[in-house]
Amino acid sequence: TIYTSGSTGNPKGVIVPMKALSNFLLSMDDMFSLHENDHLLAVTTFAFDISALEIYLPLISGASLTIVQKEVIQEPSALTALLQEERVTIMQATPTLWQALVTEYPERLQGLNVLVGGEALPAHLANTLKELGCSITNLYGP
Template sequence: HGALANLIAHFAAELAVTPDDATLWMTTFTFDISALELFLPLVSGGRLVIATDDSRVDGAALAELLKRHEVDIVQATPTTWRLVADAASDVLAGRRVLCGGEPMPVQLARTLLDTGCELRNVYGPTETTIWSTSARLTAGLLRDDDTTAMVGIPLRNTQVFVAAPEGTELPVNVSGELCIAGSGVAIGYHDRPELTADRFGEHPVYGRFYRTG
């Protein structure tokens, strides 16, 4: 619960959520990222708007829902945004938009930014409690030679580092395995001690961390 509380507290602050804000419950309950959509309005005293099945795949239906309920915060995967971005483009201006769960293509980021929304690319595996990094994107941060958008900087109480196969932390600009430490790191896999030992480790400074692979 502490890991989830850390995530919610971070985004409540980063998104400057207030009791006047409405958050869309866009993601199916079986996908872990839905927890942010469900609990963000709970801790802020805001409203939770439940997306209809149509609005999850139909841009026109999403646009109508956003306007009718004056939704301020919307989170979805790149796959979903590709389906609805063009049709919903006229109503995204000024809204806080999160995109995560898959690599975010630069072209999709440009499409969303052109709507006038406040766009963030978020990244993180389930093993570190949904999101571990966040990037507030602008047109100037999207390079023509990149295929996907940057994943940003660590959330509060989160450390991200790159390690060699033997676990040695690597310097900047050296390729290796991305590892994540901090408040969001899980205890391990249920009844899978060997897998837990393989994927989780202990850093001398950051403490318990997860190897993303």
């Protein structure tokens, strides 16, 4: 059982069949075409649905994966420093987290493949990320 993001209320426990997860991951692999030079930074708790993408997509595509500790996620300086240290090429996060990172350390996000989900993506945030040379994919949310 994994939990939905709770974007429409409380998170709900959902049983996801392995076939459904496999289909989702293979379609995301086709969409993003990650390879051995890519590095994904996983910032979502394992209980939520999108963590499956963060964990398994790099593994099925040959990319690298770093799972971030909660304390690092809560500190924009530490998180953006990790982005640079690990040479991260792709990360999925809520607009709230992206906004915190853009506000504090925009230069550290340049050229990143940005995946967004869980909340509505404000136009001003999308525009700022584009100005930084980021590729933006809005995966899901209200």
